[in-house]
Amino acid sequence: MTSAAALRHLLSKDVCHVMPCCFDALSAKLIAQEGYDLTFMSGFAASASRIGAPDLGLMSYAEVLDQVRNITDATAIPLIGDGDTGYGNAMNVRRTVAGFAKAGAASVMIEDQLAPKRCGHTPGKAVVSRDEAFDRIRAAVDEREVLRAAGGDILILARTDARHEHGLGEAIERAAQFAELGADILFVEAPRSEAEMREVCRSLPGPKMANIVEGGDTPDLPNAALHDIGYSIAAYPLSLMAAAMQAMVTTLRTMRDDQRPDLMDFTELRSRIGFDDYYETSERYGSSRRAHSDPEADA
Known part of the structure; x- marks a missing residue:
């Protein structure tokens, strides 16, 4: 469709x-x-x-x-x-x-x-x-x-x-x-x-x-x-723009005061961006990955 x-x-x-x-x-x-x-x-x-x-x-x-x-x-x-x-x-x-x-x-x-x-x-x-x-x-x-x-x-x-x-x-x-x-x-x-x-x-x-x-x-x-x-x-x-801007301004002010902001967990952040999907798909091409990691493979 x-x-x-x-x-x-x-x-x-x-x-x-x-x-x-x-x-x-x-x-x-x-x-x-x-x-x-x-x-x-x-x-x-x-x-x-x-x-x-x-x-x-x-x-x-x-x-x-x-x-x-x-x-x-x-x-x-x-x-x-x-x-x-x-x-x-x-x-x-x-x-x-x-x-x-x-x-x-x-x-x-x-x-x-x-x-x-x-x-x-x-x-x-x-x-x-x-x-x-x-x-x-x-x-x-x-x-x-x-x-x-x-x-x-x-x-x-x-x-x-x-x-x-x-x-x-x-x-x-x-x-x-x-x-x-x-x-x-x-x-x-x-x-x-x-x-x-x-x-x-x-x-x-x-x-x-x-x-x-x-x-x-x-x-x-x-x-x-x-x-x-x-x-x-x-x-x-x-709605999303206003929420994002509010979160960024709050985070910047928190960091300026030498405090640690409340953030999305790094694991979830990576997953939502697509790192997990990328790694899972790339596993299909193991020979290509090994070639890049093994210097002898180029010889």
Whole structure:
């Protein structure tokens, strides 16, 4: 089963999938090890991790694509990649979709923000016109169909940030048109109450994604409530990044005070990174290993 097919299968289930978001290969690997069915490469977290800068359109397409490849190489669970605005016009959107598919992503998110984009729960967001927004999704869907005809596949996650500037009604109308154009998953960013979340899910067809930013605009509801509202995916874009940063800052302060921090056991750390798997697999090639350890073998 392809990654895209695996994601479709997950979305066919009557559940709301809890989706911790990754930012690099290691965080994605931990998500898979803990039994989660899918993950999302958070642009906010990836920008912070890779270039140490805020998610304000500073990462290039090539940098984002490289991060996607690293993640898909490290884990087999379906990955949704953050394609931002598509990095240009409609033709750039098509290239972005094709690149993410070739890199192994199960889905790519394309949004209607004005470039350079901003994190969905930060000030200063603006969206492009309806026509430009629709062209982006139309181009993404067109490229998806080209990929399918050639034996490839990817799902299109269409996002609108219109709620911030133009209200919930405009956001829902845009998302409804995204669905008409063929988007596979719909994402209305930053509804501000449970009532708004219910209106989104009641008004729109197909799978919907909720984006839960701790301290953000959207209520942080239990998974059972999100399922009852009608969401298929609950994304948590900053939970792992915030936890990791808090742990690192605490450890640094502890070490500065000449104390020993509370750390993951070295044995578990090695195992989770993959040392045990590496050594177990390498045992299959004993003759090669002996050749490197026995000088006479080279003669």
